[in-house]
Amino acid sequence: MDAHGDDVPAYQSIRVTTPESPVAALADIEAWKARKTYPSMLFAGGPVFGIACELESGGWELHxxxxxLAPQDARDSLGSHFRRLAHAADEAGDPEARAELLAAGERMDWEALDEVTVRGSRYRVVRAERFIRMGPDGPEPPRDTDPDPSGPGESGGFDPAAGLVIDPVNATGMSEGILKVELLAALRKSGTVPADVRDDSRHAADTHPGGVLLPATFMTAERDGGSWRPDSSGTATTPQAARDGLAMQLRVMLPWQKDLSPEQREIYSRAADHLDEHRCDELDVAGRHFRVIRVERLIRIGPDGPEGPRPSDPDPTPPVMVQDQQLREQGLLTDEDEEPDPEPDEHTRKFMRLFEEERLRRDNLKNKPHP
Known part of the structure; x- marks a missing residue:
């Protein structure tokens, strides 16, 4: 069925169908249960940005x-993508393609472009809004059906959204379709954000009234009295990636920031070991309570495809070569030989030691034979 009927544009329609696999059916059931256990939907901080490429067959494929966390992050990623394609073209013996792709990469170094066409392919910086489900006991943790294939310390290479095609004609399950309708109706309220952010939110509802849900991402949050405080950017692609981030906090960042004694460090290290061993989503350590939580993402869609950055989205950093030029104009960067960097102070050396210890620990785990 079509949630809006048959007389609306495809980008504004929501096609709902029966899940085609047992896993998809179970995920739809879990999503429905989450509506009751965690009934409130809250904005989860600011948006996130990525890259999509328009397909000749229709839709946009995500990188x-x-x-x-800012549009320029995605632009930098696109510049790197062009350089990888240039390298592949060089290996394939195609100098014309190599030159064109290198020129595209260099252009991204100088210009804050949110859309560019290179060798017949249209690329766009795409924006996704983030939301968290909340219930009486706090934010929603990961679901059993959320992909989580990697072990501790091995979660960096998996992204369930990679290759996803943003296409409004793709069907969805009933629970996901209802969620999409709810999130499309969620607008920033007066007094909760600056006026320009609120106005852009309302404008986007008119220009990009459709939407596509991406696979969830994850973050950790800490309970602080009766409220919860997010503890990371919320861009971990799997629950294990969020656990790995929390383990790094426990083994490196907190001991460094709080200048913990060896005895105090041991408490946090044992908690991180417990997190690695049991892959749990709740953790108590030194009187603190942490939870891995789930973050929904929605990309708005309009007549010309997915929504790009909004004027009010923070974008503090210019392209890399513009930064270089600004620093030179300010006399903060020159081509002259510079003196060697000064020796780091003890506080910095402590961080470097803790980080190196954690790197070696993870490398040793990877090299151990699995039973």
Missing amino acids: PYFSG
Whole structure:
């Protein structure tokens, strides 16, 4: 069935169908149960940004790691993509393609472009809004059907959204379809954000009234009295990636920031070991309570495809070569030989030691034979 009827544009329709596989059916059931257990939907901080490429067959295909916290993060990723394609063209003996792709990569170094066409393919910086489900006991943790294939310390290479095609004609399950309708209706309220953010939110509802849900991402949050405080950017692609981030906090960042004694460090290290061993989503350590939580993502769609950055979206960093030029104009960067960097202070050396210990620990785990 069509949630809006048959007389609306495809980008504004929501096609609902019966799940085609047992896993999809179970995921739809879990999503329905979550509506009762965690009935409130809240904005989860700011948006995230990634890259999509328009397909000749229709729709837009997402590039991996849709996780930029500002539009420029995605533009930098696109410049790197062009350079990888240039390298492949060089190996394939195609100098014309190599030159064109290198020129596209260099252009991204200088210009804050949110859309560009290179060798017949149209690329766009795409924006996704983030939401968290909340219930009486706090934010929603990961679901059993959320993909989580990697072990501790091995979660960096998996992204369930990579290659996803943003196409409104794709059907969805009943629960996901209802969620999509709810999130499309969620607008920033007066007094909760600056006026320009609120106005852009309302404008986007008119220009991009359709939407596509991406696979969830994850973050950790800490309970602080009766409220919850997010503890990371919320861009971990799997629950295990969020656990790995929390383990790094426990083994490296917190001991460094709080200048913990060896005895105090041991408490946090044992908690991180417990997290690795049991792959749990709730953790108590030193009187603190952490939870891995689930973050929904919605990309709005209009007549010309997915929504790009909004004027009010924070974008503080210019392209890399513009930064270079600005620093030179300010006399903060020159081509002259510079003196060697000064020796790091003890506080910095402590961080470097803790980080190196954690790197070696993870490398040793990877090298151990699995039973």
